[in-house]
Structures are given as C-alpha cells and as structure tokens.
Amino acid sequence: MPGENLSRDEARERAALLSVDGYEVSLDVRSAVGEGDESPRTFRSVTTLRFRCNEPGATSFADLIAPSVTSVSLNGRDLDPGEVFDGSRITLEDLAAENELIVDAQCAYSRTGEGLHRFVDPEDGEVYLYTQYEPADSRRVLACFEQPDLKAPFRFEVRAPEGWTVWSNGVATHTDGVWRFAETKPISTYITCVVAGPYHYVTDSYERVLEDGTRLEIPLGAMCRKGLAPHFDADDVFLVTKQGLDFFHDHFDYPYPFGKYDQAFVPEYNLGAMENPGLVTFREEFIFRGKVTQASYEGRANVILHEMAHMWFGDLVTMVWWDDLWLKESFADFMGTFANVGATRFKDAWITFANRRKAWAYRADQLPSTHPITADIRDLQDAKLNFDGITYAKGASVLKQLVAYVGQDAFLEGARRYFKRHAYGNTRLGDLLSVLEETSGRDMAAWSRSWLQTAGVNSLTPQVLLSAEGRITELAVLQEAAESHPELRPHRVAVGLYRRTPEGAVERYARVEVDVDGPRTIVTELAGAEAPELVLVNDDDLTFCKTRFDAESLDTLKRQLGDLTDPLARALCWSALWNMTRDALLPARDFMDLVLRFAGRESDIGVLQMLHAWANSSLVNYAAPGWRPTGERLLAEGALKELRLAEPGSEHQLAWARFFASVASSPADLQLLQGLLEGTAKIDGLTVDQELRWAFLGPLTSHGLADEEVLAAELARDDTASGKRHQVRCLASRPSAAVKAQAWAQVVESDALSNALVEATIGGWNQSSQRELLAPYAQKYFAAIERVWADRSIQIGMDVVRGLFPSLQDSPDTLDATDAWLSAHEDAPPALRRLVLEARDDLARALRGQECDAKTG
DSSP: GGGGGHHHHHHHHHHHEEEEEEEEEEEEOGGGGGGOSSSSSEEEEEEEEEEEEEEEEEEEEEEEEOOOEEEEEETEEEEOOOHOOSEEEEEOOOOEEEEEEEEEEEOBBSSSSSSEEEEETTTTTEEEEEEEOEEETTTTSSBBOOOOOSSSSEEEEOOOOOOOOEEEESSEEEEEEEEEEEOSSSSSGGOOOEEEEEEEEEEEEEEEOOTTOOOEEEEEEEEOOOOGGOOOOHHHHHHHHHHHHHHHHHHHSOOSSSEEEEEEESSSSSSSOOTTEEEEEEEGGGOOOOOOOOOHHHHHHHHHHHHHHTTTTTTTESSSGGGTTTTHHHHHHHHHHHHHHHHHTTTTTTHIIIIIHHHHHHHHHTTTTTOOOSOOOOOOHHHTSSSTTIIIIHHHHHHHHHHHOOOOHHHHHHHHHHHHHHSSSSSSHHHHHHHHHHOOOHHHHHHHHHSSOOOOOOEEEEEEEEESSSSEEEEEEEEEOOOSSSSOEEEEEEEEEEEEESSSOOOEEEEEEEEEEEEEEEEEETTTTOOOOOEEEETTSSSSSSOOOOOHHHHHHHHHHGGGHHHHHHHHHHHHHHHHHTTTTTHHHHHHHHHHHGGGGGHHHHHHHHHHHHHHHHHIIISSSSGHHHHHHHHHHHEEEEEEEEOOHHHHHHHHHHHHHHHOSSHHHHHHHHHHHHHOOOOOOOOOOHHHHHHHHHHHTTSSSOOOHHHHHHHHHHSSSSHHHHHHHHHHSSEEEHHHHHHIIIIOOOOOOOOHHHHHHHHHEEEEEEEEHTTTHHHHHHHHHHHHHHSHHHHHHHHHHHHTSTTTOHHHHHHHHHHHHHHTTTSSSHHHHHHHHHHHHHHHHHHHHHHHHHOOO
C-alpha cells in the first residue's frame, strides 16, 4: 500500500501543471471466463490520454496499478516500461505543451472489491464484473491522473465474452463484438464505471417537461445477478427513482445532466452504493431474499436518493481534493432523507435519521480520530478512512441545522446558484459559503468556523427552577464540551415541555425555539409555564448535540418512556439514553431494563430494530462481566415474550424473532430455535424463510449444536452466493480452537478469500460467547497487523485491523497491550494507527461502562 499512496501536495502540483482533454479506454475482459492459469488473472487495458502541460519540458507522472505494462508511448516516442513504470506510477519526462500518452497494460481482476471486481456465482458458475474506484482505484483499470480535480471526458470501449451485456457511464452501441460507449461529460476518474456480465436487466423511463418547454427523457435501467432475479422488486426501485428525479428537478432547477440512469445491484460490494453518473452501483443486499421490515425498504430508498443527489453534489460539481469530501457526502446524506420525506412514502425518515444516522455520528465525533467536517486529508489513505460518521451523518446533521439557520428557500437557492456557477468544475468550502451568503444575507464565516472547522460534540442539559406554586421561574440550557475539544457552539434548538395527560399519555404542551450560545442560555419565553415532567432540549432534532436530562425528566422517562406519544420525541429520548449508557452515566442494565419494559410498545420499526442492536451492545460491551449471564437471560426472556405477543405475521414479530435469535443461549431457547428450523415448533404467523433459517442457525452453530454436516446440508438447500456467505460465517463461529485457528489463517495468513468471505469469516470468528477461546489471539493480533497493512489492499487491511481487534478481551491488560503497540509503532502509517486508536477508545469506553454498571450491582 505505501507505494500506491498519493499526497495532497503531489496532487496540487500536478493539477497546477496539467489539464486533461480526454481519455479513450479500451478494455478486453474476455479473459474473465474460462480456466485461468495465471495468478493473478488479468485483462488487457489500453488507455489513450490527451493532456496539456503549461510548462513544456517538465516532468510529471500518470497513475496505474497493474501486474505488467506491455508498452508506453508518449507523443509518439516509445518508452521502456521497465524504466518508467514502478508498479503504481508511470514517469513522464520532457512533456510538450500538448501530449498524447498511450499505455497498454495487463491489469488484474480484483477479489477485494477494489478496481474491476470478478465474481463467480456458485449457484450457476456465471461470472459477473463491476468496477468500484472511490477514492482512487480507477488506476487499477486504466492509466490516469487519479485525483478529483483533473476532470475530463471519457470514451470507453469493451470487448466481452459472447452473450454478455456491458454497461458504462454513457449510452452503448454493440457491433462486431465490441461495446462502444458515448463520450461522457467532464467527470473525475473515480466515478467512471464498467459493469459486465449476464446480468438480469429491467428497463423503464422517466419524462419531464422542463420550464423552457423542452422534454427531458431519461432511460432507466436496473440490474442484478440472474440468481437474484426472482427476488428483484425493480418496480419499487423505479418508483423511488422517479420520485427522486421529480423532487430534485423541482428543487435544483438544473436538469439531470448525464443522459441515462442505470442502477446495478452487484455482488461482494464493499460500500452501500456509489454515485457513478449514469451507472450507480449498489450492494446486492438491497435485493431482499426474504421478508424484511419497512425499515429495510426505507433504508434502500434513502440510499437510492443519496446517490441521486450526488449527480449534482459530487458529480456535476466535485471537490478539489478529499479535504472537502463533505461537499458531496454531507449534502447527499442530508438530501437523501430530505427527499425521502418530501417525495416518497417514507414520511418518518427524519426519525430514522435522528435515531440511526446520528448515532453513527455521535460515536465518530467522540473518537480520538474525530476531525472537523472539513478535514485535513494529507493523502489517499487519510481519504479512505474519512468516509466516516463525521463526513456523512454529522455533516448532514449540521446541514439540517443550517437549513433552520438560513431558511430552506435560501439554502435551496444557494444550491441552484452553486450548480450553475460551478457545473463540471471543482470547488472548495468557500465556493459554497459564498453563494449561501448571497442568498441568505447571513455571515457564513462564523457559522463555518464553529460547525465545519472544529471537532467534537456538545452536550445540552436543561436546568429548571420552579416557584412554590409549581411554575417555571427560570429554565436554562447548559452547554458543555469535552476537554479534548472545548469549543462551545451556537445551537438553534427547540425546547419542548412535556407532562402526563389525565389518560396517562406524555405529551408536549409548550415549545419554543431559542439560540443557545455559550455555557448557559436562559429560555425567557418559558418563564411562568406550568412545571414540566420532561424537558427535551433538542426537540424536533434541529441541532447536533448530545441531549441530557435533569433529574425529574430522567425519572419520568424511567417510569413512562413508553407513554411518550410523539415518535420523534421518543426516538430522541432513546438516543439520549443510549449516549448516556455509552458515556457511563447510565448503567447498562438500566438501559436494557428500559428496552425490556418499553420497546414492545415502540411503533416505529426502525427505532425498534435500533433498540435491539443497542440492547445487544449494552450486554456485550457495557454490562459488568459478572452480570452478563443475568442480562443475557433477561434479554432472551423479554425477546421471547414480545415475540409471542407480537401480531402474527407483522414486521414487529419478525424483528423480535431476529432479536431473540441474537440473544438466545439457554438450552430451552436453543431448542426452540431448533424446533422452528425443523418445523416441530411453531409461532403463529412467523414464516421461517431462508434468511431467517440462517439467522437461527447462527446461534445454534456458535453454541455447538449445529456442525459442519448440518451447515453443508443448509448450503445444499440454499446453494447461492448469499447462502455461501452465511455458511462461511457459521463455519467460523463454531466453538472450537481448531476452527478459530483455521479462520485466523484464512484471513490473516492468506489472501485466497474474496472481500465478502473475509467479512463473513471475521463476523463468524468474533462471538461474545467465546471470549476464552479467542483470548490467545490478542497477542497474535498486535504481531500481525503491521504486516497485514503493508501486504494487503487498504480495504482488506481495514477489515482485518478493525474486525480482529481483541475487543472481547475487555480488560485493562488488553488496553495496556494496545498502548504498548502504539508506543512501539509511532512511525506506523497514520491510517493504521488511527484504526488502532479508535479500537482502543471503544475498549476504554466499554471498561468505563462496565465499571458504571458494576456499581449498581
């Protein structure tokens, strides 16, 4: 990896020297099928790159990662590949004012999801290809200038096996066995794309009459592997797509600029999705093989709309360098939910945002690696790690507050001017702030300094003084910050007052919006109001903060959280209580008790599923070790109770079934799971489809009740790519020292597994019920990670370093071992150190939580 890095300074120097006129890329992927003797399996890539240099005679370089280069020609002059190509760069000396570079290379198919990924479907033996580049892997497929600000038009042609279809960013023509694609608009290298194979493909179209009377027609397509075609609900994908196109055209006043709109659901995908213009790629898990809850459909819609927003924020207008990654990701994350609420059937998507997306942001903003939304990205490894909760969810949260600050009309008018002013160009922070200042009349510099250029999350706590008559004398909001990031920020918040009604419900009876600034802000409008039983200081979720409670409010929630009628207020309270648990202010067993008492009354299915995840995390990470068996029993008993009480056939029943499986450990619970699998036990309305069968097999395998023979039989029943991933995960979860050693070797000592099977193996290897079995690997982890980071791709390196950290060895000894590694490896790559520091912080937080929980025992 180190030789493949690119620094910001190098990119800046190259951008000052060069400008690119266009690419012609010819790929021959006929080698994807048939027996392959070579290792790695390769394909031919010929790139013709035309560019200008404003300092004739200067030296620069092109990027290419390939096993071999056949020839290099610069301005008709043949260069010796052995002299100019070092494995990741091609040196270009004595450049002319106008240049033509032709590179003929043998590039490698990928098994890590980076570059041109090759997947063989175990179900039918068919081969499928797709590309994934962000931030810098197009150089694994073509010779290029791999940085976002050297945009250019691209023209692709692809030779593929007979019977295949090929897609790229432009519209295709197919003659004489060659797929040729229309030239793109000027775009960055990382959003070019090729998808090829015997994909199942469905078409539709979108039409709209624009304000000038012209008709916009966008051909729509959606594809997946043939094996997933029976499960592919393309109609719903197209419905959300059309709703999104309507919404963004209504609000952006800039017609979709990239012609067609294909969406490919592809196997073994590392990300959620990627915004390649004209050819968006998604992980195929968004095609649901079994019954799922509405939260899954809402999540898919959000991702479809997030990627669509990128067509304007990111593709049409792109950041200069990865420092301003937020200019596309924060906006797309905000716009995904904004459009979901405004255009689709998912009108409660802001509840999901408050509960799920912001939880990701709150965690990220308290890690030692937290950074301002506008980050300091020194190189590509930094960039890879900054696709995180800060750049996405905190950035989106801050934009939501910005809309409240400048007004929605001014915000959207700013976006419209931004697109028109910078179309097909590159921008920095100041470019966006300037248009927002124009449209809002607000001073954006001060807002930016507080929210975009500093790190850390503030806590807001209500302080209530009451008169003898039971009315508010003074209500103040106290703002605090962590010592490591002491910045206090201006917050536009709504403060809500809640109390019980005669019928027992907890409802809001007063609300005011106020600007919180500094350590203490008095809310004068609430003086004289009747005493509240609950004060919610970030009601309606306008700002990004950790909400705290005064003693009376906390007592009310412990008694009556389930009686809070407003679903968003309820979600905000759950989120605040979870943050208190992570901060060791609320014992884990108390949080689990709240889940057991009130989650069964939760109407929002997405919130319920989040509560299940948090309760599980409370047990595994934050509960005192001596109390864990009790907590496990209580969660399993509570989950089974709610499973039996849930409406037969409902999505709540399905959610409780999955949660029950995740916490089942007693002989009786495991026997029930076994019976549900075999059909000897039944719960009215619960259909045990194939995905639920694997969910039930997981705990049976990890507790030693399902062996390799059982798993082989299940794979025969579900002989698909998804089934194979499930089987691999279950195999690695078996409670055997030999199994753990084999799984470790497969992931750490070998690169034979694909990215998806590495992920599945790590997921199975880590079992909270097997802490003693995994203990010997703590020392092995620290001995191996530097080598893994050096030898493997950055994606696999991240998976291994994060996934195998000995977090289940939750003791001060592991903390000491982590500190010892960090002290002894101060010169390790910063991205590797960041991952270890983050894991250390999670472990230290878990130990503080366990100490808090133990004090209540």
